[in-house]
Amino acid sequence: MSKQTRRKFAPEFKAKVALEAVKNQQTLSEIGLKYDLSPVVISKWKSELLENMAGVFEKDSKKNEESSPDVEELYAQIGKLKVENEFLKKSCKKLGI
Template sequence: MSKRRKFSAEFKAKLALEALIGELTLSELASKYDVHPTMIASWKRQAKDGMVSAFSGKAAAVNKDGEAEIRDLHAKIGQLTVEKDFLERAFARR
């Protein structure tokens, strides 16, 4: 039984870029790097999708949404901490 291999993001990007350039076919790249052609095609598709979002500004929008979500979560943590402290003091008096 073969073991599943993990590839680094740099390796995937390198292969996807080579596939996008098109100097070698997917089969040639697969034999050169010992990776299945389907994997290279998948990485190539992911690279194309990522490239579109990088130029459309979606990546920046996602980052801003993440920052806003973090701010909201920090506010919620603060609120829950205050409520917890209040309830601890209320039940300590009993």
């Protein structure tokens, strides 16, 4: 007996189906038949879309803060690379390279 694996859907597909559900031009059952999905799943995706819709209009500054790397960590890495560079320069001078 083979085990059935869960299907995984791309975020673009989920958004497309949820948007159709939000439009209310078809029932959830009709959309489910169209995409071979359960109306419960479509309803869940629709509610997630409606909950997170405001995030689209948030200012970019919040997104930039979250995605920007830690400045202190970068300075630490620069310092480490500087020390390594100086060490290699001194080693080359001793070897006459």
